[in-house]
Amino acid sequence: MGYDCVVCAKQVPDTKNITGQAMKDDGTVNRAALPAVFNPEDLHALETALDIRDRFGGTVTVITMGLPKACQVLRDALYRGADRAILITDRRAAGSDTLATSYILSTAIRKLAPDIVLCGRQAIDGDTAQTGPQIAEKLDFTLISYLEELQALEDQTIRVKRNVGNGWEVVEARLPVLLTVMNTANTPRPSGAKRIMRFKKAKAPAEVAGEVAAQMPQAGKPEQAAETKNRCDALAAKGLLIDQWDLSTIEADLAWCGLAGSPTKVHRIQAIVLAGGQYRQFQPTDESVGELVGELIRDHTIG
Numbered sequence: 001m002g003y004d005c006v007v008c009a010k011q012v013p014d015t016k017n018i019t020g021q022a023m024k025d026d027g028t029v030n031r032a033a034l035p036a037v038f039n040p041e042d043l044h045a046l047e048t049a050l051d052i053r054d055r056f057g058g059t060v061t062v063i064t065m066g067l068p069k070a071c072q073v074l075r076d077a078l079y080r081g082a083d084r085a086i087l088i089t090d091r092r093a094a095g096s097d098t099l100a101t102s103y104i105l106s107t108a109i110r111k112l113a114p115d116i117v118l119c120g121r122q123a124i125d126g127d128t129a130q131t132g133p134q135i136a137e138k139l140d141f142t143l144i145s146y147l148e149e150l151q152a153l154e155d156q157t158i159r160v161k162r163n164v165g166n167g168w169e170v171v172e173a174r175l176p177v178l179l180t181v182m183n184t185a186n187t188p189r190p191s192g193a194k195r196i197m198r199f200k201k202a203k204a205p206a207e208v209a210g211e212v213a214a215q216m217p218q219a220g221k222p223e224q225a226a227e228t229k230n231r232c233d234a235l236a237a238k239g240l241l242i243d244q245w246d247l248s249t250i251e252a253d254l255a256w257c258g259l260a261g262s263p264t265k266v267h268r269i270q271a272i273v274l275a276g277g278q279y280r281q282f283q284p285t286d287e288s289v290g291e292l293v294g295e296l297i298r299d300h301t302i303g
């Protein structure tokens with residue numbers, strides 16, 4: 001029988017590999033200066049899902065919400081063993097905060113009716129760690145965050161070890177569940193050479209349309225659309241057309257999407273670069289810790 005898993009994977013700027021000015025003058029992230037990568041903890045979520053499928057049977061579907069170039073993470077997931085990949089892309093989703101992102105992702109996931117949804121614990125760009133728990137709430141799935149180890153999966157019940165910061169907790173829950181996975185949970189498997197050869201030409205329709213527009217700039221829109229359809233049909237015949245859903249496909253309420261569905265207002269983004277000497281060390285003694293806490297209360301960091 002097996003378990004159907006959906007993995008949420010986000011394409012993020014590689015904050016460890018900055019090739020230019022990371023922040024623009026207006027304080028927003030300069031995405032063009034940062035190579036795009038698979039969000040690191042999402043690779044561990046994918047590995048957990050692949051392990052579940054390999055041990056207990058079932059399927060692994062990977063979904064990402066983003067621009068067409070986010071298909072790169074979907075191809076990467078196919079190279080590593082995912083069964084299906086879905087791109088959720090729509091201009092009307094632009095400006096989505098975590099509330100709108102989790103609404104859109106949960107609406108798409110509901111269509112897939114999985115037993116287990118897996119997210120990374122946190123994305124390295126937005127960094128909120130809110131999206132997974134918000135998806136669980138919207139789907140009414142049990143949330144198990146900070147997964148370190150999958151211990152058992154039997155009779156629609158899962159048992160996992162979760163990290164609680166200063167120790168571990170073993171919890172059991174009935175499916176369906178949403179798991180957020182830590183980077184200490186496993187070692188993601190590498191891409192398989194045969195799967196790279198098989199899926200390297202897999203594309204979503206939006207990527208094909210972009211390619212056609214670049215190659216046939218003089219052609220009119222109807223001609224470009226016809227060529228896009230021909231190329232998509234050819235890819236579909238070979239099992240290489242990546243599914244693409246928009247907000248209409250998933251029947252999303254537009255009031256909950258994009259800027260309209262995003263109550264978060266970003267007041268200011270600030271790049272903080274610590275120079276040598278701008279930190280202080282405190283000894284692990286009661287007196288020193290008391291001094292640190294006193295200072296943090298006085299400058300209103302805590303309290």
Ligand SMILES: Cc1cc2nc3c(=O)[nH]c(=O)nc-3n(C[C@H](O)[C@H](O)[C@H](O)COP(=O)(O)OP(=O)(O)OC[C@H]3O[C@@H](n4cnc5c(N)ncnc54)[C@H](O)[C@@H]3O)c2cc1C
Pocket residue numbers: 008009010011039041042045063064065066094095096097098099101102105118119120121122123124125126127128129130131132262264265266
């Ligand atoms: C006002 C506002 C406007 C914004 N506008 C934009 C915008 O126009 N374009 C833009 O790219 N971002 C935008 N963002 C950022 C965007 O809201 C967040 O990146 C997104 O909601 C995910 O939050 P996070 O990065 O904190 O992820 P976290 O909550 O830290 O992510 C946890 C996990 O959730 C899953 N996940 C998160 N996002 C996705 C995704 N997109 N697809 C699949 N899985 C996912 C992954 O498994 C990830 O590991 C905006 C944010 C705000 C506050």
